[in-house]
Each structure stands twice: as structure tokens, then as C-alpha cells.
Amino acid sequence: MQQVVILGGGLTGLTAAYELAKKGLKPLVLEKEKDLGGLAGYFEHDGFKLEKFYHHIFQSDTAIIDLSKELGLDNNLKFRTSKNAMYYNDKLYNITKPLDILKLPIFTALDRIKLAKALAYLKLSNFESWMEDKSADSWLADEFGENVQKVLFRPLLESKFGRFHTDVPLTWFWARLKFRTVKLGYWDNDGFSLLIEGLKEKIEELGGQVLTGVEVKKVDATNTPIKIETNKKNFETEKLISTLPLAVSFKLIQGFFYEFAKDYLSQPYYHALNLVLLLKEPISSYYWVSLHNLDEEFLAWINHTNLVPAEQYGGLHPVYLANYLPIDDVRFTLNTDQLLKRYEKTLYKIAPDYDPKLIVKKFSFVGPYGQPIVGLNHGEKVAPIETPLENVYLASMSQVYPQDRGTNYAVDLGQKAADTVLKN
Numbered sequence: 001m002q003q004v005v006i007l008g009g010g011l012t013g014l015t016a017a018y019e020l021a022k023k024g025l026k027p028l029v030l031e032k033e034k035d036l037g038g039l040a041g042y043f044e045h046d047g048f049k050l051e052k053f054y055h056h057i058f059q060s061d062t063a064i065i066d067l068s069k070e071l072g073l074d075n076n077l078k079f080r081t082s083k084n085a086m087y088y089n090d091k092l093y094n095i096t097k098p099l100d101i102l103k104l105p106i107f108t109a110l111d112r113i114k115l116a117k118a119l120a121y122l123k124l125s126n127f128e129s130w131m132e133d134k135s136a137d138s139w140l141a142d143e144f145g146e147n148v149q150k151v152l153f154r155p156l157l158e159s160k161f162g163r164f165h166t167d168v169p170l171t172w173f174w175a176r177l178k179f180r181t182v183k184l185g186y187w188d189n190d191g192f193s194l195l196i197e198g199l200k201e202k203i204e205e206l207g208g209q210v211l212t213g214v215e216v217k218k219v220d221a222t223n224t225p226i227k228i229e230t231n232k233k234n235f236e237t238e239k240l241i242s243t244l245p246l247a248v249s250f251k252l253i254q255g256f257f258y259e260f261a262k263d264y265l266s267q268p269y270y271h272a273l274n275l276v277l278l279l280k281e282p283i284s285s286y287y288w289v290s291l292h293n294l295d296e297e298f299l300a301w302i303n304h305t306n307l308v309p310a311e312q313y314g315g316l317h318p319v320y321l322a323n324y325l326p327i328d329d330v331r332f333t334l335n336t337d338q339l340l341k342r343y344e345k346t347l348y349k350i351a352p353d354y355d356p357k358l359i360v361k362k363f364s365f366v367g368p369y370g371q372p373i374v375g376l377n378h379g380e381k382v383a384p385i386e387t388p389l390e391n392v393y394l395a396s397m398s399q400v401y402p403q404d405r406g407t408n409y410a411v412d413l414g415q416k417a418a419d420t421v422l423k424n
């Protein structure tokens with residue numbers, strides 16, 4: 001029988017396993033995909049490794065920065081300032097610094113004063129409970145004025161949360177503004193794969209096990225030992241940490257009471273869809289471009305080599321075209337070529353230098369449950385790590401709040417889950 005089994009080999013699961021292994025336990029991680037890393041996972045091309053979904057960290061992300069040091073990766077982690085833009089009504093606007101935003105020619109003098117006042121207020125505020133039942137969209141429209149909100153932040157909320165965007169609490173927006181930094185961090189020479197492989201190595205060195213290609217099909221947690229059925233073989237364990245999306249955990253793990261699960265089951269998710277193009281030449285001087293007209297085919301355009309030097313990719317320029325979408329969106333049914341064809345309508349408009357002949361290779365990736373959707377008073381609905389089922393612990397992305405999900409918070413949650421197991 002295992003001491004602790006961890007479902008999911010993303011950053012939360014791997015961190016939890018590492019923390020437990022450091023304390024002398026022998027954790028077993030079960031990951032259904034053939035590769036580790038989950039949403040922060042990577043692919044390989046011509047000797048380099050790159051995330052399936054664009055990733056960077058902020059200087060305020062202390063949990064992952066500390067972990068990186070512990071794994072001996074501090075020389076690889078580089079913080080750089082990137083240039084960012086928004087595409088609105090057929091034009092690109094530089095929005096790299098707060099001053100660039102204030103100077104946008106589409107705003108009036110009054111817009112600028114209101115914007116500066118409200119942004120400064122949010123940046124300097126600490127969390128206040130009234131933010132929880134205040135819609136971010138309506139508060140921002142009141143404070144900035146409808147003109148600014150329509151151009152600047154509503155498109156961001158709408159492209160990320162779709163029809164749920166008016167319910168997103170101000171808390172979520174405040175946390176994004178409060179903790180994000182201008183400089184962005186990335187691990188030179190193979191990115192987040194260094195953390196993922198580093199964690200796996202340490203877990204195994206300390207006597208733990210990490211199995212990939214093992215899909216958990218059913219968990220019977222009504223008795224001890226907990227019984228786990230997978231596509232490969234069955235396992236028994238004293239304790240279980242599930243880092244799967246909550247909706248998946250509640251489906252797979254038998255024994256939860258409806259009374260406990262019902263609040264968390266109602267939370268909707270969008271799923272991530274990314275097209276990655278490896279180009280011979282750069283097509284933009286911006287790292288991040290958000291698209292502020294919602295009739296475009298994707299919501300963000302990320303030019304990776306405007307953050308990380310192109311030499312690390314054999315001189316190629318990876319470009320991400322990103323979306324968060326409900327599962328019934330037709331774009332999930334398209335193959336990579338079909339997706340590119342569809343996205344080219346927008347790409348030709350935003351990137352005059354784009355030419356299909358520049359593409360060396362293209363990939364598309366789906367990130368299941370990539371964006372948990374938060375509603376008003378979400379703080380009251382965050383599932384606890386400890387559950388009414390003895391020895392069953394939950395540590396999923398939707399338990400990250402008020403921050404938006406992120407690798408730093410995955411590390412933090414993995415550490416908290418391990419601490420909770422150890423104290424019981």
C-alpha cells in the first residue's frame with residue numbers, strides 16, 4: 001500500500017510530492033498524459049523545449065522563485081521588461097507602461113484623470129471585503145467612465161470569462177493589478193521544463209515515484225485503504241491528494257457527500273486553445289498583444305522572442321495565438337491547419353509582416369479546464385484542502401483565489417496541500 005498518492009502531474013501535484021518526499025514520505029504521482037507539467041507542460045522541437053501555452057512569472061511570485069532557487073535554477077531565471085500593446089479598431093496601441101495607457105489618444109483628458117485615480121486607488125488598496133460582491137465590470141465603468149471601460153478592461157474580462165464576465169468580482173481584478181510587475185520572468189534555455197524535470201528528479205532521488213500515461217478512472221474513498229483504479233493497474237493508498245479540476249475529482253472520487261460538493265460543482269470553466277507557430281522571422285516588436293475587438297478570431301498574440309532571446313530557439317520565433325473558450329466552441333473541433341486558416345483572417349490584419357511562408361512548424365494545444373470562472377463572492381465558495389472524507393485532500397486551480405490561477409499559486413497550493421497531509 002502507498003503512503004500518499006497524488007493525482008495529476010502538473011506543478012501543484014509535483015510540488016506536493018516534492019514537499020512530502022523532503023519530509024521522508026514516499027509519494028506516488030499519477031499523471032494521465034505521457035508528459036508531465038499539465039497546463040505548464042512543454043513540447044520539444046529541434047533540440048529546444050517550449051511551453052504548449054505561453055508562460056511567464058512576475059517578480060512578486062515568491063513561491064516559485066524560491067522553489068527555483070532550491071532546485072538550483074536561479075542562474076536561468078531572468079526578469080526582463082517586455083513591450084505590450086492592444087489592438088483596437090484596426091490599430092495597435094503601445095500599452096507597455098501605465099503612462100502609455102494614460103496617454104492613449106482615444107481617451108479624453110477627463111478619461112485620463114479618472115483612469116489614473118482609480119488605478120492608483122486599486123494599486124494602493126489592500127483587499128477589502130466589499131470588493132467581493134462588486135462586479136469588476138460595473139465598478140470599473142463607474143470609476144473610469146464607460147468610454148475607458150469599453151476600450152480597455154471590458155474586452156479583457158469578456159475575452160477571458162465570456163458570458164460570465166459581468167459577474168467577475170472586483171477582488172479578482174484588484175489582485176491582478178496589485179501583484180503583477182512590469183518585469184516578467186522566464187527560465188532561459190528550456191523554460192518551465194527545467195522546473196518540471198527538476199521536481200521529478202528530486203522526487204525520485206528522495207524515494208518517491210512519478211508515473212505518466214496512468215489515467216485515474218475511479219477512486220473509492222469510502223474506506224481505508226483508498227482504492228484507485230487506472231487504465232494500467234490498481235493502487236491502494238492511506239492518503240490521497242487530488243490536483244485534478246474539482247469537477248473531475250468529484251466525478252472520479254466516490255464518497256463525497258452532495259452537500260459538500262454542490263457549491264463547488266456549479267463553478268463553470270473555460271478551456272484553453274493555443275496555436276503555436278514557429279516562424280523564421282519575427283512579425284512584431286511587441287511581446288504581448290491583446291485584441292480588444294471581440295469579433296477577432298483569438299484574444300491574445302504572444303511573440304515569445306520579444307521576451308526571450310531567439311538564439312535559444314535556433315533563431316526561430318515562436319508565436320502563440322491564444323483563446324479561452326467554452327467546450328462547445330467549434331474551434332475545438334478544428335485541426336491545426338484548419339485553425340490557422342481561420343486565425344489568418346485576424347493575423348493578416350494585426351501583423352502586416354505575417355506570411356505563411358515564414359512558418360517552419362505549427363502546433364495546436366487544448367488546455368482542459370484552463371480557466372476556472374469566478375463569480376461574485378467567490379471567496380465564500382473556495383473549496384478547502386481538507387475534505388469531509390478522511391485522508392482525501394483537494395488542491396486544484398479553482399482553489400486559487402483571489403489571484404488568477406498561475407504557476408506561483410500552483411507551487412504555493414502544492415506546498416499547502418503537503419503541509420495539511422503532514423499535520424494530520
Ligand SMILES: Cc1cc2nc3c(=O)[nH]c(=O)nc-3n(C[C@H](O)[C@H](O)[C@H](O)COP(=O)(O)OP(=O)(O)OC[C@H]3O[C@@H](n4cnc5c(N)ncnc54)[C@H](O)[C@@H]3O)c2cc1C
Binds near residue numbers: 040
Ligand atoms: C493558456 C494559459 C496560459 C497560462 N499562462 C500562465 C503564465 O503566463 N504564468 C503563470 O504563472 N501561469 C500561467 N497559466 C496557469 C498555469 O499553467 C496553471 O495555474 C498551473 O500550471 C496549474 O497547475 P496544476 O498542477 O494546478 O493544474 P494542471 O496543470 O491542470 O495539472 C493537472 C494535471 O492532472 C492531469 N490529469 C487530469 N485528469 C487526470 C486523470 N484522470 N488521471 C491522472 N491525471 C489526470 C492533467 O493531465 C494535468 O497534468 C496559464 C494557463 C493557461 C491555460
